[in-house]
Amino acid sequence: MNWYYAINGQRQGPIAQIEFEKLVSTGVINEQTLVWKEGMGDWKPYSQVKAVLVPAGGVSGSVPGTGASNDDTAVCVVSGKSFPKREMIQYEGRWVSAQHRDEFFQRIQQGMAPAGDGPVPGPYGYGGFWRRFWAKFLDGIITGVVSIPAQMLLSALILGTPNYFTYQLDMQASGGLARYFLFQGVSMVVGFGIAIAYCVYFIRRYQATPGKIALGLKLVRSDGADLTTGRIIGRYFAEMISSMTLLIGYIMAGFDREKKSLHDIICDTRVIKTRQ
Structure with a gap:
């Protein structure tokens, strides 16, 4: 069953149940985050639906399995620092750490998004x-x-x-x-x-x-x-x-x-x- 969730008014997804649990465990999806999946009438805050979730790993928020894949890291596009991918969210090919999520989407709404070497302009570039x-x-x-x-x-x-x-x-x-x-x-x-x-x-x-x-x-x-x-x-x-x-x-x-x-x-x- 695929899930959808909203960040700063923008719909994200679909994501699988296991990925949904990762986002919950890292704080990307919090109590107030609006979520939805097939079978639900309306979008609801996560706090209202978490009690009825049946996690794929048996424990809510857990990440099943162990191994090197969970230790893979990526560079946060906002801070430029490395974090484990299990603690990050990927958006249009960019990796964003949980603590920089709100800042990242604020920049998106402003028409600018951070890239590897610092801020870059919106889709049309800088004014000449x-x-x-x-x-x-x-x-x-x-x-x-x-x-x-x-x-x-x-x-x-x-x-x-x-x-x-x-x-x-x-x-x-x-x-x-x-x-x-x-x-x-x-x-x-x-x-x-x-x-x-x-x-x-x-x-x-x-x-x-x-x-x-x-x-x-x-x-x-x-x-x-x-x-x-x-x-x-x-x-x-x-x-x-x-x-x-x-x-x-x-x-x-x-x-x-x-x-x-x-x-x-x-x-x-x-x-x-x-x-x-």
Whole structure:
């Protein structure tokens, strides 16, 4: 009788009774894991069905037989450490230790999965230089347009006119120079605030800014995890370093194996493609 079980909402199986017992004994299948086999009406937690199981080896969770095969080891794709295969689970040709199971399937859901030499991108690879360039260009247009009303309001309050595009500084007017520099300073702070809020909102919610979404890109950690708010803000300011190096920090993405820019290296982030 073949069994099926669910890990992070993904159905696994079919597996034979003996393999099912191995997964129970190593903790891959625990009390809360949903399981199903032919003859059962609905999926149920393992805790509700274990009492009626008749193990192939006579004792629940036991692994019948002895010999060298039980001592075979494999390298965990997450940790890179060796474990006995009887304490691991195999998924699409990869071996995963029981303690790294949840982390592995979380990475799968994030569109990335660990491989032998470290994390690899999802099915479409890393985002290249030109795709990232046009995504950045589009984001710049969006934030520029969004900031215009705020800049016009500041100009009206500080300079006396909302049309700051054609404002002519009157050096003879009392306080004219001070008001002009005040406007420039406040305008810069507001611009930073809008840009940071734009990045934080969209990356936290969608893992990508609108420009990246339009170009089929997603921003993640090197291990596939989501970015925290602090890391998003840090990455925003790290981009300034990429700019101050005569844009070499950006150009690096065109030559790096993982398409990393300087700010990606600083903040341990990766840009991956969500489509071809």
